[in-house]
Amino acid sequence: MSTSPPTTQPPLPASDTASAPCSWLLAFRPGIAHGGFNCAICNSISHPTPLCPLPDLPGWNGPTPETIQAMLDNSRAEAEKQLVNETHMSPAQVDEINNSHMNKRLKIFHSAYPDNTAAKGIALVINREVTNDKGVKFWPLIPGKAFLAQVPWYKRRTITILGVYAPTESERHKREFWDELSNIFLTSERNLPAPDILAGDFNVVESELDRLPSNADDGTTISALRRLTTILGLEDGWRRCQ
Numbered sequence: 001m002s003t004s005p006p007t008t009q010p011p012l013p014a015s016d017t018a019s020a021p022c023s024w025l026l027a028f029r030p031g032i033a034h035g036g037f038n039c040a041i042c043n044s045i046s047h048p049t050p051l052c053p054l055p056d057l058p059g060w061n062g063p064t065p066e067t068i069q070a071m072l073d074n075s076r077a078e079a080e081k082q083l084v085n086e087t088h089m090s091p092a093q094v095d096e097i098n099n100s101h102m103n104k105r106l107k108i109f110h111s112a113y114p115d116n117t118a119a120k121g122i123a124l125v126i127n128r129e130v131t132n133d134k135g136v137k138f139w140p141l142i143p144g145k146a147f148l149a150q151v152p153w154y155k156r157r158t159i160t161i162l163g164v165y166a167p168t169e170s171e172r173h174k175r176e177f178w179d180e181l182s183n184i185f186l187t188s189e190r191n192l193p194a195p196d197i198l199a200g201d202f203n204v205v206e207s208e209l210d211r212l213p214s215n216a217d218d219g220t221t222i223s224a225l226r227r228l229t230t231i232l233g234l235e236d237g238w239r240r241c242q
Helices: 013-019 066-078 093-098 171-187 220-231 239-240
Strands: 083-086 104-113 124-128 135-144 146-152 156-163 198-202
Touching: 066 239, 083 156, 093 104, 104 146, 124 146, 124 156, 135 171, 146 239, 156 171, 171 220, 198 220
Parallel strands: 156 198
Antiparallel strands: 083 124, 104 124, 135 146, 146 156
16 A cells, blocks of 8 residues: 655655554454445545544644534535525416425525516525425515525524625626615614625625636725625635635
């Protein structure tokens, strides 16, 4: 066995690495077939991911069982609910899907574009196999362009999502969209909950480095977006970590 693990330490002597796999051999009763494991770190079939020895090496800076589990949890969370833009669906079409055989697996909460249901539109799709859709609260804030949804999460906890599909027509339309959302949360009498997540198609980037090829957006549009995130107490998690 030869490998080049992502570690800052020099490789172990051959006498140390040669015996390592032997420590993971498992004994099974005769006649019992075992499908083996599939370690997500080293791809070995001799042990499961939590028992992988590589993260215990001095200076190891590769994946760990904890980071692998976090990625799996994030993937599962994404599978539970999906925000969809450009739905191009009428309320009748949404009802048709929700009342069809597919309603065993999914539930669509939709906001249609009032001027033309064949254009724009935004929706939240819930995977009913892993998420309770009974207590979902859905507010179409700007028809076809923005909604607020509160979804049951764990025990009495909820997660609130602000879904957006920002306009593309002009910088003026973009600014008005973000300003309208800010004013809704500042002046609404509907007692709207503050969102935990802001997601969707912003049609604007805060930094020209976020787009390829590099191209800066209008500063007043960016300011309008930042005003909303400041009001809601939200921040770009990736940008903060980096």
